[in-house]
Amino acid sequence: MDGVPETVTAALADRQVEGQVCLEAGAGVGNTTAGLLAAGAKRVYAVTNDADHAATVRERVGDGNADRLVVIEADLRATPLGTGSVDLVTAHGLCNVLPPADLDAVAAELARVAKPGGRLVVDDYAVPPTDGAVNRLFALENAAARVVDGRPALTFYPVAVLAAVFADHGWTVEHRKTLLDPVPWTEAHLDAHADVVRGYADELPDVIGEPLAAIAADLVSAIGSERTGTMYSLAFRLVDV
Template structure:
């Protein structure tokens, strides 16, 4: 499995070889693949999404069964022992974490980290006001609020996440830019519009229909857009 450049760049200055690692928010397993390629002795890929868990098993774990464990679990309650991992990654995780869950997840990642552990957090700065993608994300959040009572996306500045982890005892190590600008492709635009439309199906009446129409309009209007920044911040837990 190919490892995205953003993943390999974020990991290249971390001592992954021989380490026990946790990919927090496994998605489709890109960072699990990156950790394995960098020589991790064991990777725990954790996700609360059953489809993502199956994808990681299919794309990554079946080729490295002795070094990969896929866990379908809530990051607020990790099925791992205290001080049990040495490298933690959160690649594109926090933009789908609500503010209400931030503290609990930070606490759990800190609990399972052994003294001297490294943590890498990669995510997106909030988009500028004139970004067309900002309108699509706002629509996705509006549909989510109406359908579920909570937002689908929250883009935290690097400074916010840095303060949270430093407050839990992590020492800030470095920051770097992974993408500037971020290439939001037609595939990305369509994927987010599809999420908005799926959520809109649970919004009754004309409002749900209007949200779906607006999602489709934005797909046509945006097409693709290169804007914004993806950052990587790294920390180390004192010995």
Template sequence: MTDSIPDTVTNALEAVPVEDATALEAGAGVGNGTAGLLAADAETVYSVTDEVDHAETVRERCPAATVLQADLGAIPLPDDTVDVVVAHGLFNVLPNETAAAVAAELTRVAAPGGWLVIDDYGPHPSDSRIRRLFAVENALAELAAARPAYVFYPADELRTLFEGHGWTHERTTTLLDPVPWTQGHMDAHVDAARRAATGVPDEVADPLLRRAERLAAEGADPTGRMYSLALRHEA
């Protein structure tokens, strides 16, 4: 399991007191953060996701973790439970109102003196193809479901959000610069745009999909920054 943990997760957890801690990965995905917490010798690891397939993946990958299939706005844990919270690639899929609710809930379950580690992507350069590809995907998602697929928050914006809940900033570091957006990533986001387009009239969706396909056809687009933000809960 250790070999499959991304370096971004391992590097983000450096200098964070994970050993013997009660830890939580918020928005488990495929469980990279969960695996990283277990490898760093957390005593108890909770992995929270509202996706059935993600929950099954993490249970298989990380049997030592306790997987909670739940909304991040209503985590089934008592107040002041968790020493270390990891949100690896979570906030970019949360629109503003959802991010605010999740911040409040992560604060509720965090123990006094606890740590929060947020790893995410900053806004992409305005002239980058990946930014334009995400713009197409977001446009289709907004048309289909009235919410964007992605929101790329600057690190300072998330810092301000959590400081409003009593957290203290410890450090901000760069995990990737540039982010290696590969051809596979580009193609995957075209596929995601196609899925979003199923809820959009063809005369609107088709020009957007053609634009997405042209952007991806130009190949990989390494650009932008992935950061790690660490805060402590002093309440």
């Protein structure tokens, strides 16, 4: 399977995937879906609320996996999946794009669809160090999102906070692992974040949107690339509450 990141491989390394019914919550471009299929998952539900991402996942891993891959466009707070139907849930880089108000509902929904004793892997970024230059781009992205949507685009949750939110829904931490230290924010990643800013800028009057987009472009070129912060992986097991 092409392009399964090391972060995904490392996060799944000690999880039972072969023969399991899996859910990638927030499929993005399907990195974890690709990893789960490569590791022998019986079925993978790739759930995303983004039609472009859904199409990308189908295109990327759909060939030859028609009997194992189900791409679903749905809100993660209320998926069409049956209660107690999934062995392994993954949320790779998902939580940082969930506003705090949605996080609890997503944790509850993932607990609903998981089988008793089911497993969950949550991979995300620790709060970046305050001296990280990338923070300036992330702050701009959040400011633009607040103006347009009234909510932040990015929220970095400390590991203890995520563990506590999921614990409220029966998820018990089995272990924690550091996936990346430092996190390499490459030019490509920064460009992707600048694209998000440009997306918001397009929805604003030119007088605000154009300078916003220009600031994003300036930040990307000023930062270039940066190594900062860490990415962690939390492995949970669902217990009765």
